[in-house]
Amino acid sequence: MKDLAQHLSTRIIHHDYVAPEGFVAPAIAVHKASTVIFPSIAALRSRQWKDKSGYTYGLHGTPTTFTLEERLCALEGGLQCVLVPSGLAAIANVSLALLKTGDEVLIPDNAYGPNKSMAEATLAQFGIRHVLYDALDVADLAAKITPATRLVWLESPGSVTLEFPDLPEMVRLCRARGVITALDNTWGAGLAFAPFDLSGDGSHDLGVDISIHALTKYPSGGGDVLMGSVMTRSAALHCRIQELHMHLGLGVGANDAEAVLRSLPTIELRYRAHDAAARTLARWLQQQRPVVQVLHPALLGSPGHAHWQALCGAAQGGEGAAAGLFSVVIDTRYSQAQVDAFCDALQLFKIGYSWGGPISLVVPYALDSMRQRPSPQLQPGTVVRFSIGLEAVQDLQRDLTQALEQAFGPL
Template structure:
């Protein structure tokens, strides 16, 4: 090997072993090198005892998967490019033509849209159930029902369901449950060990997260996770994951790994700030409801209280009907520290106005809804920002 061009690619140097540091190493690969053909034939990827191809895992992705599984209280985790990809992976892996999936009416909108369009095109039916009525779910489960989605709390309107009751009903009927646990983030409660009122516990079969939110915390990463405790169920998901080619970039995994040590600190800081701002809004005459699970008047407060003492820095307010949608939009536009944008759990506080009529089969409240996501700014500054923005709509 005399040509330096070849030497740049096949250089014999290997750094000494034994290097260690707080941050895990970052391994980037599509191709994985095998020592010989025997190693090629013997290598397995399903049980993570070896490496075969970048899509099937690297030391970097295996490390994040193990940490998310521990955080969630599960045993195995799969990484996908977004939270919505996590939802669609579960649906594709577990549902087939003729099956039915049941989804709470207050679920994350793209979950419902995936059912309305892609699943429907594949001959998979869906129905939406009342997220606060376990008896309604029990009556709806039929012979074709294979999967029940749950969300705690509901998207935008923040109703907190009686999770253990819903899970117990589904298990009694032999139906799998999947929880969108992005809000809880593995910190607010253990989705695989939910206490029952009469004693004992019950757990969901699958917990998904948008790691885009709290696990990342920087508003600069898109990633999702699918966590289970059952090995056979994990394998069903993993095989679909392999066949559909889901992959995540090593640099994105690195950013999430770097953020995980501060995740609980950020969650608690935004929890505290969110409660303070929500309590401030309770005293405002412009709104009729403040939707935050920690507030006694918020739907499902008792259910939340039985499971947790933590809440994400996320809540919504319902403006009085006397304010038009244009007036509410003007309030949102007048905010200076709150930026208009989707997602949450990043360092910058966000705000989005919503119209419930287009989101719910039977809207519970009348009036425009505004969702606040608390960042890491000083909460007194955020309160002052809301106060000055309200001057544009008057009383």
């Protein structure tokens, strides 16, 4: 090599120094690559990336991304994982990998909105039919499954209104009918319950087939990373997901993977802190005059509370785990303008989508434009969703108090 490298630029590019092995530190090394160098043509032809036994191209994995995938498997109890650029990309990866023309997918009516809109637009263009079902009614799901049904989406709890379904019973039903289940597990985050072990006995006899996770939320924890994951315990399903993943050219940035790896060791501590603060504020808001309903799975009377208690409560010594998200319904006697003024008056709560970061967030929602089915479990009114951050709960309560009084009068 030295005989060939006569010029400075060549010597710099082809310098033969190799750092010694054995360096170990808490942080995982960040490996950035498009091109991966092979030692020989034989290695180029034989190396396999699909089982993480080797590296072929940066898009197909590096030590950094492989490590993150394996640690996420430890978090949620999966065996195989792929990383994608966002939570929505994870949903798309699953639906497009498993559905074809003539197939049918069932989606809960309270699901994450972009999942439904993707079915209405993109999946429909491929001749894939979608049907909405009542997330709190196992019988309704059973009635909607047909011979064409290939995939059932689940959410525990539902987006915005946080109804908690009977997840184990829905999985039993789908398994008996031979239908694949995919769970949006972003709220549970692998901490509230084990998606692949819903019986909680370690047998994995009862669990979802696929878990998708918006790593943007609790795994990142900083509100600064967009990423998602798709996880399974089935090699056959993983191959279908992985094949589409490759064909779409999906990948994540090394520095984003590094950020999630750095945050993962504190995810349980942060999750419990978000949870404790959210419960405190949710209970306080139950007592406030403008609020007619608080939607939080851990609160008695919230839709699906018994299902949450059965799945999440017993596994956590009776206290359970419930994330840092809840919604309130503001009484119909107050106008949309007053609800908007309440949100605008908040100072510590910022107006913005997403959740799981250090800053508390608030967003009002118009459910009439989001749901096709009636929601008798919800009181009439305007829904406002809160994501509780890591601020002191006393300060957040003071902020809520002054904003409520500004918008709705003395409490």
